[in-house]
Amino acid sequence: MDDLRSLESFLKTVEAGSFSAAASRLGLTPAAVSKHVAKLERGLGARLFQRTTRSLTLTEAGERLYAEAAGPARTLVQALATLTERDTQPAGTLRVSLGPGFGRQYVLPLMPAFLARYPNIRLDWSFENRHVDLVKEGFDAAIGAGVEADANVVARRLLPIKLLTVASPAYLAAYGTPTTLADLAGHDCIRLRSATTGRLRDWAFNVNGETVTVPVDGRLVLTDLDAICDAALAGMGLARLGAHHVLPYLDDRRLVQVLADFPAPTGTMYVYYAHYRLTPPKVRAFVDFLTEAFTRNDWLARIEAFV
Numbered sequence: 001m002d003d004l005r006s007l008e009s010f011l012k013t014v015e016a017g018s019f020s021a022a023a024s025r026l027g028l029t030p031a032a033v034s035k036h037v038a039k040l041e042r043g044l045g046a047r048l049f050q051r052t053t054r055s056l057t058l059t060e061a062g063e064r065l066y067a068e069a070a071g072p073a074r075t076l077v078q079a080l081a082t083l084t085e086r087d088t089q090p091a092g093t094l095r096v097s098l099g100p101g102f103g104r105q106y107v108l109p110l111m112p113a114f115l116a117r118y119p120n121i122r123l124d125w126s127f128e129n130r131h132v133d134l135v136k137e138g139f140d141a142a143i144g145a146g147v148e149a150d151a152n153v154v155a156r157r158l159l160p161i162k163l164l165t166v167a168s169p170a171y172l173a174a175y176g177t178p179t180t181l182a183d184l185a186g187h188d189c190i191r192l193r194s195a196t197t198g199r200l201r202d203w204a205f206n207v208n209g210e211t212v213t214v215p216v217d218g219r220l221v222l223t224d225l226d227a228i229c230d231a232a233l234a235g236m237g238l239a240r241l242g243a244h245h246v247l248p249y250l251d252d253r254r255l256v257q258v259l260a261d262f263p264a265p266t267g268t269m270y271v272y273y274a275h276y277r278l279t280p281p282k283v284r285a286f287v288d289f290l291t292e293a294f295t296r297n298d299w300l301a302r303i304e305a306f307v
Helices: 002-016 019-026 030-044 060-085 100-117 169-175 181-186 225-233 243-251 281-296 299-304
Strands: 049-051 056-058 092-098 121-127 141-145 153-167 203-207 210-214 239-242 256-258 266-274
Touching: 002 019, 002 030, 002 060, 019 030, 056 060, 092 100, 092 281, 100 121, 100 141, 100 225, 100 243, 100 281, 121 281, 141 281, 153 169, 153 243, 153 281, 153 299, 169 256, 181 203, 181 210, 225 239, 225 243, 239 243, 243 299, 266 281, 281 299
Parallel strands: 092 121, 092 141
Antiparallel strands: 049 056, 141 266, 153 239, 153 256, 153 266, 203 210
């Protein structure tokens, strides 16, 4: 077990980039992680890291060990965790990355029931609009759209994403309601800039079965979907937002859908986690709870109703 802890400390240090970051993920002190790695180096008779005051880089021996040991060691660690927790409720800290708006609107309200069912689980969540490297960054799971097919990732569907064009009644009263895609040229369109790539997101529509990108412009460019929604509510222009994002505001008529005859290409919101032979019980409990909750809720039917 001591040798396994030393190997796990080495793997986490490689993936986290430092002893301190690895210690945070393992629930140890940086000194303890450094001690485990040093013990592994002594046992192997080889230096695994080149250490300076500002950096930590793998040696050739370290690179070879990581390439050969990462998969088997991780499987063994999870097998031991599964055996330990088999007769108890899932336990431990659950690190999740998810978007701020979707997380607050749909996921957090479900967590009181989740924590009541699994009292030995603690939540440590990062609210951010980006895709994360689950293993390298130490996340147990993430929630997001556009998950690419990957043999190393398991993705479970939560709900469809249907983009709607919306505006406030005040904006439409002042500037008119667009009825064709050509009308968009005469409107302030609130643009989304990707926080990851810096590129402006296109406005695409389905026209006679084909995807058409329509040039749009506006005086407001934002990098956050919640801010775009707030701007639309304030009457600052037309916005393109997921149906799941704007349902409450459509219900109370603070936003109105326009161009309903021109739907957007659809996507999917997933909860995803790293593919392991033995999924940790806390991750399995979270994913199963979440997918079941979304299936039972009326969100799916309401979102599917939008053409």
